[in-house]
Amino acid sequence: MGFLADALARVQPSATIAVTNKARELKAAGRDVIGLGAGEPDFDTPDNIKAAAIKAINDGKTKYTAVDGIPELKAAIVEKFKRENGLTYETNQITVGTGGKQVLYNALVATLNPGDEVLIPTPYWVSYPDMVLLAGGEPVIVEADKSTFKITPEALDASITSRTKWLIFNSPSNPSGAAYTKAELKALTDVLKKHPQVWIMTDDMYEHLVYDDFEFTTPAQVEPALHDRTLTVNGVSKAYAMTGWRIGYAGGPVELIKAMAKVQSQSTSNPSSIAQWAAVEALSGTQDFIPKNNEVFKGRRDLVVSMLNQSNGISCPVPEGAFYVFPSCAGTIGKTAPSGKVIENDADFVTELLETEGVAVVPGSAFGLGPNFRISYATATEALEEACTRIQRFCGNLK
Numbered sequence: 259m260g261f262l263a264d265a266l267a268r269v270q271p272s273a274t275i276a277v278t279n280k281a282r283e284l285k286a287a288g289r290d291v292i293g294l295g296a297g298e299p300d301f302d303t304p305d306n307i308k309a310a311a312i313k314a315i316n317d318g319k320t321k322y323t324a325v326d327g328i329p330e331l332k333a334a335i336v337e338k339f340k341r342e343n344g345l346t347y348e349t350n351q352i353t354v355g356t357g358g359k360q361v362l363y364n365a366l367v368a369t370l371n372p373g374d375e376v377l378i379p380t381p382y383w384v385s386y387p388d389m390v391l392l393a394g395g396e397p398v399i400v401e402a403d404k405s406t407f408k409i410t411p412e413a414l415d416a417s418i419t420s421r422t423k424w425l426i427f428n429s430p431s432n433p434s435g436a437a438y439t440k441a442e443l444k445a446l447t448d449v450l451k452k453h454p455q456v457w458i459m460t461d462d463m464y465e466h467l468v469y470d471d472f473e474f475t476t477p478a479q480v481e482p483a484l485h486d487r488t489l490t491v492n493g494v495s496k497a498y499a500m501t502g503w504r505i506g507y508a509g510g511p512v513e514l515i516k517a518m519a520k521v522q523s524q525s526t527s528n529p530s531s532i533a534q535w536a537a538v539e540a541l542s543g544t545q546d547f548i549p550k551n552n553e554v555f556k557g558r559r560d561l562v563v564s565m566l567n568q569s570n571g572i573s574c575p576v577p578e579g580a581f582y583v584f585p586s587c588a589g590t591i592g593k594t595a596p597s598g599k600v601i602e603n604d605a606d607f608v609t610e611l612l613e614t615e616g617v618a619v620v621p622g623s624a625f626g627l628g629p630n631f632r633i634s635y636a637t638a639t640e641a642l643e644e645a646c647t648r649i650q651r652f653c654g655n656l657k
């Protein structure tokens with residue numbers, strides 16, 4: 259339709275939402291469907307955080323706030339970066355937005371000119387390439403190793419040009435769950451040190467969701483020389499089970515933070531005042547439930563990995579973090595499903611699995627890497643066990 263912006267034609271609707279919708283349709287039609295598509299914790303928001311929001315309402319904290327966050331939340335974020343990441347920011351280097359998603363988008367809109375390149379390692383969070391396109395830039399995909407889901411320093415170096423403006427970095431990763439060790443990250447920051455035109459946008463959304471004593475690190479912490487060209491993005495959605503509250507934040511150079519506030523001031527203005535007060539409590543109050551939730555997540559991860567690896571044609575590495583696994587279905591390619599359809603790629607695998615067994619997962623090609631699929635294990639353990647049993651049966655019935 260000629261009325262719509264050209265930029266929109268370059269953008270895909272979210273594949274994760276598409277799968278969720280398809281599963282919902284089948285459910286509405288009476289089918290027994292287990293949805294493993296959604297990327298959000300199934301836990302409830304902790305009570306102390308809810309209480310802080312209710313108090314904010316009762317105290318009349320219900321008006322417009324400063325565009326990019328109340329001072330109390332910025333102070334809590336400064337404290338958080340110091341305490342957990344060893345990063346020093348002043349309050350004027352902090353921005354708060356309506357979810358990490360808006361913060362990432364603001365940064366791209368505030369910096370990209372036509373032709374500017376943004377490096378995005380595979381497998382990537384579905385929104386990165388489309389956000390870059392909407393902001394007028396060019397996504398440049400950097401291919402990861404297919405078994406570790408990590409990029410090498412050589413691949414990074416080879417992708418950098420004079421037009422490269424950003425590397426978007428995400429560890430632990432959505433969709434693979436892979437997280438870079440300090441040494442692996444240092445090897446990448448060593449490359450970036452040689453290219454002063456490249457800034458780092460690090461999406462640390464899954465910082466707290468790591469298992470087996472994995473030690474989380476972030477680029478500006480590993481390489482302080484990059485501090486002045488790093489935007490460290492984080493949020494409360496995943497670690498605090500607060501996806502609906504919509505609070506994300508970032509620390510970065512003053513000039514960039516100011517530019518991002520300018521974008522936000524002419525679009526959404528401040529994030530919800532009530533949610534901001536809840537986020538103060540999330541960051542400053544007790545953190546006790548994080549290890550408790552992680553224990554549950556780790557148990558589910560181990561269950562899912564083990565059951566998938568006992569499925570014909572599936573191979574699933576053990577991810578370090580997040581709440582996703584990203585198994586390969588390469589061993590099923592060329593086989594025939596009960597419907598008579600020959601499985602040619604991960605999209606076919608996912609469609610046949612949904613139609614035959616009622617298990618909804620997301621095809622890896624949506625994240626730029628296949629033949630794989632993503633399972634979110636942020637779902638009740640019994641449902642996961644049943645879903646994996648069905649996957650085993652589905653794979654066992656392929657001819």
Ligand SMILES: *Cc1c(COP(=O)(O)O)cnc(C)c1O
Pocket residue numbers: 297356357358359360383428431432461463493494495496501504505506
């Ligand atoms: C969930 C998610 C986000 C965005 O979270 P918000 O709810 O917008 O704060 C950002 N990056 C990744 C990789 C995510 O999975």
